[in-house]
Amino acid sequence: MNWTGGKRPTISQVAAQAGVARSTVSRAFSQPERLTRETVARVLEVAKQLGYTPNPVAQALSTGRSRNIALVVPDVANPFFPPLIRAAQRKAEDYDLCVFLGDSDEKPEREDQLLERFASQVDGVVLVSSRLSDTQIWAYAQRMPLVLINRDIDNMLRVLIDSAPGMEDAVTHLAELGHRHLAYVSGPATSWSNAQRRTAFRNAARRQGLEVSSISANRSTYESGRKSAERVVASGATACVAFDDLLAQGILAGLADLAVAVPEQISVVGCDDVLGSTTSPALTTISNHCVAAGEVAISLLVDNFGGSPAVDVRHVLKTHLVIRNSTAARK
Amino acid sequence: MNWTGGKRPTISQVAAQAGVARSTVSRAFSQPERLTRETVARVLEVAKQLGYTPNPVAQALSTGRSRNIALVVPDVANPFFPPLIRAAQRKAEDYDLCVFLGDSDEKPEREDQLLERFASQVDGVVLVSSRLSDTQIWAYAQRMPLVLINRDIDNMLRVLIDSAPGMEDAVTHLAELGHRHLAYVSGPATSWSNAQRRTAFRNAARRQGLEVSSISANRSTYESGRKSAERVVASGATACVAFDDLLAQGILAGLADLAVAVPEQISVVGCDDVLGSTTSPALTTISNHCVAAGEVAISLLVDNFGGSPAVDVRHVLKTHLVIRNSTAARK
DNA sequence: ATTGACTTGGCAACCGGTTGCATGATAGTT
DNA sequence: AACTATCATGCAACCGGTTGCCAAGTCAAT
Structure with missing residues (x-):
């Protein structure tokens, strides 16, 4: 049997x-x-x-709607995504939708494969921090409803986390503490968020008349952050802002290895606020509502089922600074 | 259009x-x-x-196989799960399967709903740390191939992480450091892993002739761990083993709040090894191959497509202790 | 030339639902 | 009493594939 x-x-x-x-x-x-x-x-x-x-399969075949959607992220294990995934999943349940999860491992080819595989069996897709080209994304958007998170392409549905306000706060906060030279430690080169944050950082620093250094960590991992600590020190900056919390956490560890005291000698600011107070010292960070992002994306998707492609919606979520213990007045 | x-x-x-x-x-x-x-x-x-x-939907209807599977976890945001999810997802891709993700939020009712919803449109299911009753699980297993991770029910397909060897190592390690009184901080009451770890802990401690205390943290969260720190101190134990890393990380923070030095005054051991060296001090922990668990589960599932229900497979993964900096000789 | 084995590809039923249209019954109107 | 609206239900085609079975064709052996 x-x-x-x-x-x-x-x-x-x-x-x-x-x-x-x-x-x-x-x-x-x-x-x-x-x-x-x-x-x-x-x-x-x-x-x-x-x-x-x-039988949902039979229903899907005859109605052309599967009541399934797909969510694709670059790396499930990066702490930024789980809360978002969870929120999206929960919201999807409210609409009685099941969600497929895809992990692209930050690779465009894999992302492409996943989408191809999902395309014909879902009613829509949410792409988080996509690594695909605008053209590729556009092509998929012609075939099915598609919502982007943290990727800004005209005439598409997108929810963006605007780092500018939080970054402005962070830079101002550091300037007020007396720091005159800041460093930005950047993440994945192909990431829209990274470009956006770096720009916001530079603009804010310029307005405050501060000197800036740029350090590239490439991957957004703890280890990568740890290795960057040395360069942060070498840059001469007395405070740094990292692309995300994971990187910041690594930097914290790297600085500890080098016996550089945080926040006494160097202040560190993260981005995302996904680690809470679990770092040591507790990380000052730019909070973005990743839970809200997941929920909004699903709502946006559902609202556009049966709509037409090329709708232009730009849902922007603001950010703000959460001050904890990794920043202090310059010695 | x-x-x-x-x-x-x-x-x-x-x-x-x-x-x-x-x-x-x-x-x-x-x-x-x-x-x-x-x-x-x-x-x-x-x-x-x-x-x-x-068209995969049409194929599914006529062949009766959808090439989709479901993975249900209690909490996507708990750091134990993402690596497992990721590994499972990747492995599933090798078999050209798409995976649905369900988050039960630790609630049996939600888990039940999710399974009901998935049941008729997948070729099989992997249940991680299920909170359902044996009977419920059994019933689902009659309807479709089902693999359990961290849940031990006869005549089913299951992959278990056996904490005993690692726990044995941990207790021995602490005993050798001179600790005579240990505490176990337990996690979710309905968790099979928790029961299993607590038992292993007690047995190991008895063999070493050590005094033990048991502290219940209920939820497996950072905050919950933090709140338990006080009770760890009150118990009089000089070392503790926590149900998982998240709890251990919370305990570390709670002890720091109480100005109790780790590992000088109290040693702390975690379980899962999902935080790497990101804690401060770096956590000594019992490593379980959660990545392997995800992979094995998928293979097991695929091997049993088209098989019969009530097959008894018990795949056990061993654990071992990873010593870092949160344990030291008793002062 | 006849026969039989084997290969290739078409026919049609089937998977399990949904839905436009038709039918017959009931109720309401004059 | 005859005539029409209205409503509940059935019929049958359709969604887009798969697959058991059969017919026609090929080729070699008798």
Whole structure:
């Protein structure tokens, strides 16, 4: 005995048992108002008794809607994503949608493969911090509803986390503490967020008349941050802002290795606020509502089911600075 | 213009264009060896030209296999799960399977809902640290291939992380450092892993002739750990082992708040090894191969597609202690 | 030339639903 | 009583594939 072709009752069996046509059973579930109260009751009774549930695959085939969506992220293990994934998943449930998860491992080719595989069996896709080119994304958006998180392309649905306000706060905060030379430790080169944050950082620093250094850590990992610590010290900056919390956490560790005291000798600011107070010292960071991002993306997607491609929606989420213990007055 | 009923070419169009029957097109993809080289070539040529790809939904309906599986976890945001999810996802890709992700938020009802929703559209399910009752799980296992991670039920497919060896190492390690009184800080009451770890801890401690205290933190969160620190101190133990790294990290922070030095005054051991060296001090912890668990689970699932229910497989993964800086000789 | 084995590809039924249209019954109108 | 609206339900085609079975064609052996 095996499962395939198992004992799930079909609509025909319910129809036979209830003495009605298959279409009537179908309607008893989807448009009960078109049937007599009694008929509906009888059908549902039989259905329950038989343990019948409409087969979603068959429904998908005949209606063209699967009630499934896909969520693609560059790296599930990066702490920025889990809260977002979780929020999106929960929100999707509210709309009775199941969500496929794809991890592209930061590689455009993999992301492409995943999307290709998902394309024909979902009602829509949410792409988080996509590493694909604008053209590729555009092409997919022609085939199905698609929402971007942290990627800004015209005439598409996107939710963006605007680092500028938080970055402005951070730089001002550091300037007020007396720092005159700041460093920005950047993350993945292909990341829209990284470009956006770096720009916001530079603009804010220029306005405050501060000297800036730029250090590239490439990957957004703890180890990569740790290795960058040395360069932060070498740059001569007395405070730094990292692309994200993971990198900042690594920098904290790297500085500790070098016996550089934080925040006494160097102040460190993170970005994302996904680590809470779990670092030591507790990290001052730019908080972005990643939970909100996930929820908004799903809502946006659902609102655009059946709509037309090339709709221009730009939902921007603000950020703000959360001050903890990794920043202090310049010695 | 919208997406539904879009311009995806169907098998009929390809057939017409290539001047063959639909069945021939189907076979050109699924059993090319039954056709002439030329026929296959011609069909594929036309298919490529039209941009045709078999519709997975239709395939699923007629074959009864969707090539989709589901992975259900209690909490995506708990750092133990992302690496596992990632590994599982990657492995699934090797078998050309798409994976649905479900987050039960540690609630049995939600887990049940998710499974019900997934049941009819996947070829199998992996349940990680399930909070359902044995009976419920058993019932689902009758309906579809199902693999358990960290849950031990007879006659089912399961991969277990055996904490005993690592726990043995940990307790021995602490005993050798001179600790005579240890505390275990437990996690979720309904967790199989928790019961298993606590038992292993007690047995090891008894063998070493050590005094033990048990402290309950309930939820496995940083905050919960932080709040437990006080009770660890109150217990009089000079070293503690926490249910998992997250809890341990919280305890570290809580102890720091209380100005108790780690490892000088109290030693702390975690479990899972998912935080690497990111804690301060770097956490001594019991390493379990969560990546391997994810991979093995998928392989097990795939191997049992089309098999029969009630197969008894118990794949046990060993653990070992990773010594870092949160443990030291008793003062 | 006849026969039989084997290969190739078409026919048509099937997977399990949905839905436009038709039908017959019931109720309401004059 | 005849005539039409209205409503509940059934019929049958359709979604886009897969697959068991059969017919026609090829080729070699008798």
